[in-house]
Amino acid sequence: MKRVNLAIVGATGMVGQTFLQVLEDLDVPVGELVLLASQRTAGQTVSFKGRDYTVELLTPQALDPVRFQYALFSAGGSVSTEYAPLAAKAGITVIDNSSAWRMDPAVPLVVPEVNFDAIGPQDHLIANPNCSTIQSVLPLKVLHDLFGLTRVVYTTYQAVSGSGYRGTADLARTQRGEKPAFYRHPIADNCLPEIDVFLPSGYTKEEQKMIDETRKILGDDAMAVSATCVRVPVRNGHSVAINVTTKRPFDLDQLHEALAAAPGIGLRIEPENYPTARQASGQDLVLVGRIRPDDSFPNTLHLWTVADNIRKGAATNAVQILMKCMEARS
Ligand SMILES: NC(=O)c1ccc[n+]([C@@H]2O[C@H](COP(=O)([O-])OP(=O)(O)OC[C@H]3O[C@@H](n4cnc5c(N)ncnc54)[C@H](OP(=O)(O)O)[C@@H]3O)[C@@H](O)[C@H]2O)c1
Missing domain, CATH: 3.30.360.10 (Dihydrodipicolinate Reductase; domain 2)
Structure with missing residues (x-):
């Protein structure tokens, strides 16, 4: 599998931290990793696979498709409502853990074992269901x-x-x-x-x-x-x-x-x-x-x-979607 350049929005939260654990457990080949959160924890250090990363502040400018092509969002509904469409419009594929977009008819709501085929090749916003x-x-x-x-x-x-x-x-x-x-x-x-x-x-x-x-x-x-x-x-x-x-x-x-x-x-x-x-x-x-x-x-x-x-009900399901998208789109 090709390396994936990835952002985690809400990286310091319970689901965000579990994303990192699951990415490691499922051996996802991560290239560039960008960790985003609010003012409260921006500047903190988080380690992943033995390397330290500085948490950055989430801003519209931080959603840069040159740095990463996929983003896992878990920072709550209001953050996803505002930022997920910005990222998707920029060409980043967003897998969103909040409930903000789940019932939007244009957004696939996916459990990979059940309905991965709901995702089309052009979909840049994919919702992760309720746990x-x-x-x-x-x-x-x-x-x-x-x-x-x-x-x-x-x-x-x-x-x-x-x-x-x-x-x-x-x-x-x-x-x-x-x-x-x-x-x-x-x-x-x-x-x-x-x-x-x-x-x-x-x-x-x-x-x-x-x-x-x-x-x-x-x-x-x-x-x-x-x-x-x-x-x-x-x-x-x-x-x-x-x-x-x-x-x-x-x-x-x-x-x-x-x-x-x-x-x-x-x-x-x-x-x-x-x-x-x-x-x-x-x-x-x-x-x-x-x-x-x-x-x-x-x-x-x-x-x-x-x-x-936190794992299959949130982080693992999202990482499984990510891995299947990487396979299907490589
Ligand atoms: N816990 C679960 O079982 C579960 C399951 C499925 C889905 N979810 C969903 O996942 C999301 C996060 O849940 P959680 O349990 O991980 O919550 P949490 O532990 O409270 O963590 C929230 C994360 O979001 C960040 N955040 C909050 N406001 C922000 C803002 N304005 N800008 C940027 N980052 C912001 C926080 O950063 P700071 O610490 O810097 O504020 C933190 O990293 C929610 O939408 C929740 O509904 C949770």
Whole structure:
């Protein structure tokens, strides 16, 4: 693979730092590396593969297509809203981790194992889906292809690392008995059914993201999707319980076989061998278990998925998109 000249926007954040780890773990051949962040951390030194890099301030001028041809963005929605189109217009291919562009019909929303073909040769802005959506659509794609999907109901158990450093700090703070500084209630010894802002519908924005993004990635607007998203006092690793109704009757053996063969999935068939957030943390597979028929409704089953929300739910998925684009465009 040819070397890639690359920028990371939000390089000092939790996802930004994990980008560097994943680039190293997946052995991506990086040439020029430009690390960008806000005034708060510009000037700091960050090391990558034994070399020190100075973090630079993000400005429109910093988005220079002569220095880099790809940019991984993870600095929040407002930064992506302003800067991602500038970079894309300059000819830089942006892979954006924020929710700013995900539902734009002109922007592909991609999980490489599911819909890499959504990216066209001229696309310079590619959106990385929400973390809980990514780990859900891997097994759902298998079910969709085999039996069709009528309805999907999500309940999530999301780690505090999903809120970046402010989330992990609030868990530590409230575990010490101090007042929360980020979440509305103490997250220690608690479950908060509130992720992102509340919408007039009564859903949270996180729930609406899962609903909309699932339909977009699977290319199925007719499918009914609903979600309840819950923040739990887990440091890292999201869990999602999924209740699925299929169009045609499902066959569990056929499903097990297809899930076992699907890229990116680690299947745990035995009920007591269910995967946990701790097992998911620090690796790149989406682990799937607790698959069982839901006898309360026709053609319906339950399953459980866990994944590292910072790796496969953010950085790894984006780096996999990068690598596939490098291959396809070289
Ligand atoms: N954590 C997750 O599980 C997860 C999963 C999927 C997607 N994401 C998305 O990834 C993004 C970052 O999340 P995170 O968890 O890494 O957050 P974080 O730990 O708070 O880091 C935010 C990063 O963005 C930079 N930044 C903030 N404002 C900036 C500005 N005006 N100009 C330039 N850089 C700026 C920060 O730089 P300074 O430190 O210099 O301010 C820092 O490097 C968010 O859009 C989030 O929704 C997160």
